Amino acid sequence: MRFQIQRYNPETDKTPYLKEYELTDIPIGMMLRDALLQIKAQDESFTFRHSCGEGVCGSDAMNINGTNGLACLTPVSKLAEPIVVRSVPGMPIIRDLVVDMSQFYHHYRAIKPYLIVHDPMPEVELRQSPEDRDKLDGLYECILCGCCTTACPSFWWNPDKFRGPAALLQAYRFLADSRDQATNERLQDLDGPYRMFRCHTIMNCVTVCPKGLNPTAAIHKIKTLMLKEMI
Amino acid sequence: MSWRAQGLRTWLLQRLSAVYMLLFAVSFGIYLLQHRPIDYTWWSDLFTRPAVVVASLLFFAALLYHAWVGVRDIMVDYIHDTVIRFTLWILVTLFLIAMGSWVSLILLSMVEI
Structure with missing residues (x-):
């Protein structure tokens, strides 16, 4: 061979x-x-x-x-x-x-990939209903291999400014989490012409994802969330 | 999120302009098919009606806005030199304004109020 x-x-x-x-x-x-x-x-x-x-x-x-x-x-x-x-x-x-994956990790860190809770922390763990937990399916499985982001033409043209599909999928993973309380801050941070709106639904990310995830759908859901927040 | 959210607003308006263009093109097309054969008098009479002229003006406004955002998107993707991009963007904007003014002049000169 x-x-x-x-x-x-x-x-x-x-x-x-x-x-x-x-x-x-x-x-x-x-x-x-x-x-x-x-x-x-x-x-x-x-x-x-x-x-x-x-x-x-x-x-x-x-x-x-x-x-x-x-x-x-x-x-x-x-x-x-x-x-x-x-x-x-x-x-x-x-x-x-x-x-060198530094740029990729920089974008991942920038979306704050952790729960942000403004209320005082409870003494037990943060509870979540099975239905709310189901909303994280198709999001949490990402292994950050970078196949999607490095296949994305929008990322090729603006790697320093566009967050890329992997980071945006993770951004939605935390937006979709019922325990997270930073929805508005997260959405505000993704506005502007570069960070998310460079995505032109080319969908290379969906084609290549080895875990069968769909960053394009996640980006669409972030836009829908933004619209809901605006109205 | 507020209306001042620039990325969201531009994206939303571009989507809305596309919806309007689609509705206009389909319904105008069907209307034309229903009135075959079309001759010059019928066509020029059609554009004396204010409703048709307003709908057409809105169509061209949507088209020019859609093109403006689309061309800007392409330039943001591919042209990274600020001076060149800014100059080209000004030229595109002036061109689209000229086209918009021209089409408005034509349409408004035909309408009978």
Whole structure:
């Protein structure tokens, strides 16, 4: 099986380039992450991020044959050859497939990804009805792998100002939470031409999300909430 | 959230202008299909009615506003140099104002009050 893997060493290379590798032993059900580990055994200078190997940690987001995804959840048998693996687009490359995610985390921190409660804290935990808890389904599952945000053209054009689909999905996760009391502040913070309204419903985020989540729907719900608050 | 919320207001007005344009285009189209064949006298008589002229003026206002926001969105996405973007935006605004004035002159010159 033929692979073309993006390689980049900042000390020796001016720009990233693709390097050919060949694997002969492909067991049934082999995921791309396993293949990359075999390639790393061939060529120890190659590096990529990975950890849990089962789509929970979100470390091995990469661009596989032109589409973002998690290497650990992508079976090589479903990929056309040569399998072209690059780092996720729109992020500064540190080395090979490893990118600098600082900008991504900056936007995540900026939406205040924690409950804000103005009332005095109760002595027991904050209660929530099962119905209210259900409203967080499809939101809390995000593993922050960055597949969606780095597939978003709006994020490519304005990475410093547009929050990106991952952060906006999380913004709605806290807006939708019955225990959160900062609805108005959160909405005010997302107004303006850049932070949320750069989204043009391109929906690349929905296509690539390895967890099957829908940031576009979440962004739409934030807009609906804003409208309700205004009226 | 208040009406001064700039991002929300622009987005909402652009959506509303689209709804109006859709309603106008569909209903005007159906109306035209019902009155075939259309000749010059029928067409110029139609635009002497104030209701038609007002509805058409609103359509062009919606169209120009929609275009204004749309072009600004494209420029915010792709042009990051403030001076170039500002200059282009002024030019686009002037162009749209000129188009709006022209279409208003034509429509208002036909109406019989």
